Amino acid sequence: MKYLYAILLCSIGHSALAQSYASAQYSINFPMGNTADFISKPSFRGLTFDYRYEVTPRILVGVSAGWYTFYNEAGYDSYTSKDESITASGQQFRYMNSVPLLVMADYYFSEADLKPFVGVGLGTTYNRVDLEMGMYTWRADPWQFSVAPEAGLAYKIAEGTSALVSVRYNMSFSSRDLDSQSFLGLNLGLVTSLGR
Amino acid sequence: MKVLLRVWGMGMIMGIVCGCYPNGPDYVNDLDLVVTRFDKTFNFKNVRTYAIPDDVVKITGNASKGDEIVFVDDEYAQVILKAVKDNLESYGWEQADVSTADVVIFPTAMSSTTFVWYYDWWWWDWWYPWDYFGWYYPYDIYGGSYTSGTVFLQMTHREGQTAVGNLPVPWAAILNGLLEGGTNNVDSRIERGIDQAFKQSPYLDIDK
Numbered sequence: 001m002k003y004l005y006a007i008l009l010c011s012i013g014h015s016a017l018a019q020s021y022a023s024a025q026y027s028i029n030f031p032m033g034n035t036a037d038f039i040s041k042p043s044f045r046g047l048t049f050d051y052r053y054e055v056t057p058r059i060l061v062g063v064s065a066g067w068y069t070f071y072n073e074a075g076y077d078s079y080t081s082k083d084e085s086i087t088a089s090g091q092q093f094r095y096m097n098s099v100p101l102l103v104m105a106d107y108y109f110s111e112a113d114l115k116p117f118v119g120v121g122l123g124t125t126y127n128r129v130d131l132e133m134g135m136y137t138w139r140a141d142p143w144q145f146s147v148a149p150e151a152g153l154a155y156k157i158a159e160g161t162s163a164l165v166s167v168r169y170n171m172s173f174s175s176r177d178l179d180s181q182s183f184l185g186l187n188l189g190l191v192t193s194l195g196r
Numbered sequence: 197m198k199v200l201l202r203v204w205g206m207g208m209i210m211g212i213v214c215g216c217y218p219n220g221p222d223y224v225n226d227l228d229l230v231v232t233r234f235d236k237t238f239n240f241k242n243v244r245t246y247a248i249p250d251d252v253v254k255i256t257g258n259a260s261k262g263d264e265i266v267f268v269d270d271e272y273a274q275v276i277l278k279a280v281k282d283n284l285e286s287y288g289w290e291q292a293d294v295s296t297a298d299v300v301i302f303p304t305a306m307s308s309t310t311f312v313w314y315y316d317w318w319w320w321d322w323w324y325p326w327d328y329f330g331w332y333y334p335y336d337i338y339g340g341s342y343t344s345g346t347v348f349l350q351m352t353h354r355e356g357q358t359a360v361g362n363l364p365v366p367w368a369a370i371l372n373g374l375l376e377g378g379t380n381n382v383d384s385r386i387e388r389g390i391d392q393a394f395k396q397s398p399y400l401d402i403d404k
Contacts (some may be wrong), residue, residue: 134229
């Protein structure tokens with residue numbers, strides 16, 4: 001934690017001089033773990049917005065926000081309570097909307113046009129899980145502590161603009177209302193320089 | 197490069213507009229729900245005969261406080277009664293007079309109307325400048341009402357009557373759905389729902 005604090009302090013100190021960047025990414029997310037148990041289909045509805053500024057040419061820190069929608073029509077089926085005394089049958093519609101808000105730190109392995117990088121995000125994710133059956137909805141919508149390691153490539157396509165591809169593993173830890181949720185995201189986007 | 201950025205920006209906006217509920221029920225019967233509950237301590241092998249009234253009571257008020265009893269229209273009631281009898285008999289039960297039957301099935305029904313009005317004003321703001329899409333009613337505005345119907349089936353066991361007169365209910369089923377569509381459509385959904393209630397209650401099969 002103290003390293004993160006030090007990085008943030010350095011970042012603030014450098015912010016007047018540092019180069020900063022913004023990016024918008026289209027995100028495809030593949031459910032894993034408990035999320036895959038609830039919704040097995042990948043999500044093709046996702047957006048990620050990032051902001052970074054340079055601490056050094058190879059170390060960038062910033063923030064990331066996303067919105068990812070998962071959906072699965074589970075079909076007509078019967079569900080029985082744990083004590084087996086109650087059974088409900090109907091068409092199930094399952095949704096999960098995930099909104100991560102993360103503080104990110106990236107390390108770039110190169111300063112050339114093609115820059116591989118790794119990063120990690122820490123923060124919170126609003127996970128709203130809806131299970132609709134009949135005219136009723138069961139909902140859990142906690143904010144969960146999240147970690148998001150990431151690896152990717154940025155490629156300079158014009159002065160001040162780069163194409164970005166990255167893979168980010170979003171892991172939200174279990175909370176009182178909802179088990180841990182996780183998914184692997186493929187992000188495709190553009191990064192633009194905001195100047196100094 | 198500016199064109200690329202604009203196209204990318206529009207794609208992002210389109211993504212936001214897509215909303216958080218990409219799909220949902222398409223047909224009225226997608227919203228039909230059947231719930232059954234039974235008493236695990238009750239031995240269904242010890243009962244064999246049932247009685248059922250000739251009408252289905254419609255829950256409209258509070259009959260115990262003197263409200264007049266209203267019955268469900270016969271075109272629906274007969275579907276409910278026939279479906280219950282057919283299913284019980286396929287499970288080996290025999291109909292008997294109410295004075296001698298082991299259990300009595302009480303079918304009741306109710307309907308309620310919910311008014312809905314919803315308008316997502318962000319939708320209009322997003323699209324207003326784009327004249328070439330034309331003027332059309334944004335789909336995220338809708339208003340009106342829906343009426344839902346519920347059928348309750350309660351199996352009561354006379355011998356288990358408590359000192360204060362309460363009758364135990366070893367089995368109950370609830371069918372819930374939208375009361376939309378013609379009589380034939382509603383009838384077939386009720387029939388299907390009752391069939392499902394018995395299908396998911398195999399312990400009622402006293403011959404097994």
